[in-house]
Amino acid sequence: MNIFEKPILYIGPRNYSSWSMRPWLALFWSGLDFDDKLIDLDQEGYGKRQIKDVLAVSPTGTVPALKHGDLNIWDSLAICEYIEEICPKELWPIDANDRAIARALTCEMHSVFSNMRNDFTHNIRRIIPTPPISEDAKIEIERLDYIFASQFEKFGGPFLFGEKPCIADAFYTPMAVRCRTYSLPLSEKAGKMRDNLLSSDGFLKWSELAQKEWQPFKSAPHDSVYE
Ligand SMILES: N[C@@H](CCC(=O)N[C@@H](CS)C(=O)NCC(=O)O)C(=O)O
Structure with a gap:
């Protein structure tokens, strides 16, 4: 290397x-x-x-x-x-306990939330009417709500562990996107965390570049339906 x-x-x-x-x-x-x-x-x-x-x-x-x-x-x-x-x-929180939780949350995102990922496909550019929410997806939305709200309560934002972005924020930003795209139900505090993640410098840059890549993707259901 x-x-x-x-x-x-x-x-x-x-x-x-x-x-x-x-x-x-x-x-x-x-x-x-x-x-x-x-x-x-x-x-x-x-x-x-x-x-x-x-x-x-x-x-x-x-x-x-x-x-x-x-x-x-x-x-x-x-x-x-x-x-x-x-x-x-540092891309993990400095405090060892916070770092352990940030890793656990990141691993959870990496290996769980499959219903949300499958049912609400990622699409930054569109706002899509909320589809029927399955029981399995509802459980995951409630878990996501708890994560967003409790981290907001503990650290006050703007990121999951306070002032600085970490890898957990990188992993949960796409979930904030899904919450916005499909207007998924979130509590007030979780909604603040969603909005914070969608306002980060990194996401705004990525999103700006996404707007320029304007081509429909035939494998993305909502781009053929709502084009
Ligand atoms: N566990 C992998 C998942 C990567 C993944 O599924 N990527 C999708 C695009 S978002 C892909 O490359 N799909 C190609 C295919 O399904 O043929 C990771 O964390 O990197």
């Missing part, structure tokens, strides 16, 4: 690829100089992890993937952990 080379983050279309947004936000907040390279996911092999352009940079056939010198890392969380190790800034 040559640490003097710029890291390159391979990402999917910004409007849809929530997994790509997570390490991009971590890189944005890290202070590292980096490039990103967009790979069109709306092509043969999508959904099967068999897109040729993606397989060329990621053994799992998924984005995000990070290239740093001769090192290639796949998976959003592993990429964030790597960035945290090489960057000059």
Whole structure:
């Protein structure tokens, strides 16, 4: 690995690829100089992890993937952990207990919330009428509400652990997007945390770039329905 080379983050279309947004936000907040390279996911092999352009940079056939010198890392969380190790800034809270909880929340986001992710597909640009909410998705929305509200109560925002953004914020920002896109029910305090996450410098930049990538994505149900 040559640490003097710029890291390159391979990402999917910004409007849809929530997994790509997570390490991009971590890189944005890290202070590292980096490039990103967009790979069109709306092509043969999508959904099967068999897109040729993606397989060329990621053994799992998924984005995000990070290239740093001769090192290639796949998976959003592993990429964030790597960035945290090489960057000059702390991307986890300083306090050991807070850091442990931030990691637990991040792992929870990475491995749970599948109903919310499947039922409310990520779409930054649109406001979509709230679809029927399944019992399983309702349980996850309530859990998300608890996380947002309790972190807001404890730290007062703007981020989940107070003044500075951390990897947990990068992981939960796409959930704030879903809450906004589908007007999902949140308590007042959780709603404040949602709005805070959607007002961060990193998300506003990502969102601005997403607006410019204006092409419908045939695999995204709402872009064909609401185009
Ligand atoms: N667990 C992976 C998930 C990555 C993932 O599912 N990425 C989607 C785009 S958001 C993908 O590349 N899909 C390609 C496909 O399904 O063919 C991570 O955390 O990086």
